[in-house]
Amino acid sequence: MSTTAQGQTGGRPGDGGPETVPSLDELRGRVAAARQQPAYGHDAVIACDRLVRIFSSDGVEVQALQGLDLTVAKGDLMALVGASGSGKSTLLQILAGLDVPTAGKATVAGRDLMAMGAKERLAYRREVVGFVWQQTARNLMPFLTGRQNVALPMQLSGGRGRALKRQRGERAGELLDLLGVGHCGDRRPQQMSGGEQQRVAIAVALANEPSVVLADEPTGELDSETGAQIFEAFRTVNRELGATVVIVTHDLMVAGEVRRTVAVRDGRASSEVLRRLATDEHGEESLEEREYAMLDRAGRIQLPRQFLEALGMEHRVGVSLEPDHVGVWPEQQQDPAADGADLDERTD
Numbered sequence: 504m505s506t507t508a509q510g511q512t513g514g515r516p517g518d519g520g521p522e523t524v525p526s527l528d529e530l531r532g533r534v535a536a537a538r539q540q541p542a543y544g545h546d547a548v549i550a551c552d553r554l555v556r557i558f559s560s561d562g563v564e565v566q567a568l569q570g571l572d573l574t575v576a577k578g579d580l581m582a583l584v585g586a587s588g589s590g591k592s593t594l595l596q597i598l599a600g601l602d603v604p605t606a607g608k609a610t611v612a613g614r615d616l617m618a619m620g621a622k623e624r625l626a627y628r629r630e631v632v633g634f635v636w637q638q639t640a641r642n643l644m645p646f647l648t649g650r651q652n653v654a655l656p657m658q659l660s661g662g663r664g665r666a667l668k669r670q671r672g673e674r675a676g677e678l679l680d681l682l683g684v685g686h687c688g689d690r691r692p693q694q695m696s697g698g699e700q701q702r703v704a705i706a707v708a709l710a711n712e713p714s715v716v717l718a719d720e721p722t723g724e725l726d727s728e729t730g731a732q733i734f735e736a737f738r739t740v741n742r743e744l745g746a747t748v749v750i751v752t753h754d755l756m757v758a759g760e761v762r763r764t765v766a767v768r769d770g771r772a773s774s775e776v777l778r779r780l781a782t783d784e785h786g787e788e789s790l791e792e793r794e795y796a797m798l799d800r801a802g803r804i805q806l807p808r809q810f811l812e813a814l815g816m817e818h819r820v821g822v823s824l825e826p827d828h829v830g831v832w833p834e835q836q837q838d839p840a841a842d843g844a845d846l847d848e849r850t851d
């Protein structure tokens with residue numbers, strides 16, 4: 504068999520078939536093609552690449568994020584769920600520009616969150632992201648009316664003059680109308696219900712047309728009916744304005760109403776549920792739901808905890824590549840697809 508890289512066809516002894524040896528030009532072509540591959544998350548509005556956040560207090564280190572990978576496309580409406588302490592709020596604070604990751608990479612609308620200076624960070628928080636907190640009182644200035652609250656971020660982002668002031672007032676009114684709280688335009692927060700305050704807060708978050716709206720437990724202080732209305736408000740701004748929305752929630756019922764739900768476990772994205780409307784042959788529409796395990800860039804997946812418990816999997820598992828899937832077995836169990844005789848020989 505020839506060993507020169509000249510594009511020849513050879514064959515390995517015993518393999519029974521010819522083997523193509525790539526030419527030098529082909530190899531160069533492959534390297535160039537690999538270099539031209541778009542960067543991870545290049546078309547996503549949010550791209551987190553092996554994100555790590557370690558907190559240290561009293562000599563104890565907590566790894567809140569342990570190499571989290573996540574991409575969010577423009578126009579997505581996504582819920583982040585997970586047990587308490589899994590790292591959801593830490594992730595949201597980083598995306599909001601309120602905290603900085605320890606390692607890894609995070610970009611939002613092309614801004615590198617690791618590399619921003621104080622001035623850029625301030626502009627980022629005002630213009631690139633909008634944030635809705637759980638505490639209704641934290642979202643709004645108590646001494647301003649609904650309309651003034653919505654106009655404030657626009658005012659802070661610059662521009663003086665009557666015409667601009669009028670435009671801001673008009674935009675504030677339009678956003679309040681879209682969210683069904685036009686009647687709160689002249690009311691102060693204490694004259695609004697909790698649900699109205701949160702809808703005004705969504706209008707505030709949208710004021711500067713941010714690339715992403717982030718919300719941390721926005722329904723946490725509300726009863727379930729009002730909470731459902733708030734989710735409906737997020738759906739409205741996603742549908743009508745094309746806003747990209749990421750919501751942290753504990754409410755699985757509500758999380759089930761968005762297109763995409765990502766579960767965070769131990770500081771990593773572990774699984775994802777995607778939903779879409781499917782139409783059957785009679786024209787009947789139904790919601791199709793499919794759960795996926797997340798595969799990170801190093802090829803790691805987190806198996807659902809209930810799968811591990813059901814099969815007693817720990818530390819090590821057997822894996823095998825099948826034509827259309829990968830099999831995973833408990834260490835002590837034989838791969839049913841493997842050749843039994845082969846295993847017998849190995850264990851003898």
Ligand SMILES: Nc1ncnc2c1ncn2[C@@H]1O[C@H](COP(=O)(O)OP(=O)(O)OP(=O)(O)O)[C@@H](O)[C@H]1O
Binds near residue numbers: 565
């Ligand atoms: N400022 C901090 N200092 C030290 N540890 C922190 C800090 N913030 C978060 N942590 C720790 O990081 C881990 C992740 O916390 P995080 O608040 O992100 O979780 P979460 O999933 O949002 O939880 P919850 O649903 O209860 O809000 C937890 O163990 C938490 O105690």
